[in-house]
Each structure stands twice: as structure tokens, then as C-alpha cells.
Amino acid sequence: GEDVEQSLFLSVREGDSSVINCTYTDSSSTYLYWYKQEPGAGLQLLTYIFSNMDMKQDQRLTVLLNKKDKHLSLRIADTQTGDSAIYFCAEMVGANNLFFGTGTRLTVIP
């Protein structure tokens, strides 16, 4: 399978920016996604980026893609306590194959 890696934990203070990083291995991925998982819940799609883009901004969220280094990041501006969750990056390879990272647990300190 594909290797998609993330750091496991991140703590930030409320109001600061959070940056969650992800590295992947398959250069043929078409789309890259960020999902949010709150405790005991399923996955919520936050945003995605097409592989030929290098940046996408959506309100407080900014996605940066460095395709050469196979590095994806999600920046959350003005992080709030409601942003505390596990964040998964995922890469789409082919039409159906979605490979997830290990997830980063974001803790926002009031």
C-alpha cells in the first residue's frame, strides 16, 4: 500500500495558527484531501486540492502542496477550541483508492 505519514500530536493555543503536515509516497495521486474526525464520529471532508495546484485557501484553511517533495500541509488560522480533533490527510490514487495518513491529534489550549 501507499505510505502517508503525519505527526501524531499537535498542541496550539487558541487564536494561534495550526500547521499540520503530511508526506506521501505516490507521485501519481490525483487529489489530496484533509479530513476532520471529532471524537466518536466519522470523517468530515474539510478541503481538498488537485495535484497540479500548489495552494488552495478556503476561509481559515490554507492547503499547501509541494509535489516535488510530496509534502502537504494544512494551516488553520485563528485556531479555536472547536478545531480540536484528529486530522487525516489522504491521497487519491486512481479512481477509487483513498489512502489515509495516521492522523494528527490537534489539541487547542484555551
Add this chain to the structure above:
Amino acid sequence: GAVVSQHPSWVICKSGTSVKIECRSLDFQATTMFWYRQFPKQSLMLMATSNEGSKATYEQGVEKDKFLINHASLTLSTLTVTSAHPEDSSFYICSARRASDEQYFGPGTRLTVT
């Protein structure tokens, strides 16, 4: 929006029994449904992909006789864990996709086998 539900949200069963989990797309027709398994503090692993009316395609290492998937209609897929054992305890998440669209995830089902 596109809503996917799962039932039950949690289930406890005794070792050796079978458990059925339902995944429904509530407001759209899903041509493809996916089943994932998530171990504690780990990522999601794709178990199988199913298209309506055809047999599911299982990922390597997933026992098809143990995890029975039936995609009976464009809005319903079921996962049956047969002869469950404690090591099958996990969080099972389904997702549904309509043609040329993203995957929409269900809320998940927590299975505990005692």
C-alpha cells in the same frame, strides 16, 4: 448535502456471534460504497469496495468470508462480521460515492466483541 448514515452506531456482541452493520446514503444514490476499519489511534484502512449489484472487491489481507458485504441497492450496503472475535473489535466506517464525486463518510460503528 450528501448524508450517509450507519446503523447501529455502537454494538456489543459475544464472541462467536455475527453482527450486521448498515450503511445508507440518505439523499443520493451511491454507485460505489466503501468499508473502512479504524483501529484505536490509527488510520483508516480500506477493507473493501462494493458496487451495487456486484460482488465486493476486498483489499489484500481482508477475509471475505469473515466480512460479508452486500450492496443490495443504490442506497444500502451492509457489512456482516461473522463469528466475531475480540480482535474484530474496531471502529467501522463506510463511505458512499455517486458517480464522479467525492466520498461521503458515515459516522462510524463501534463494535466491541466480548
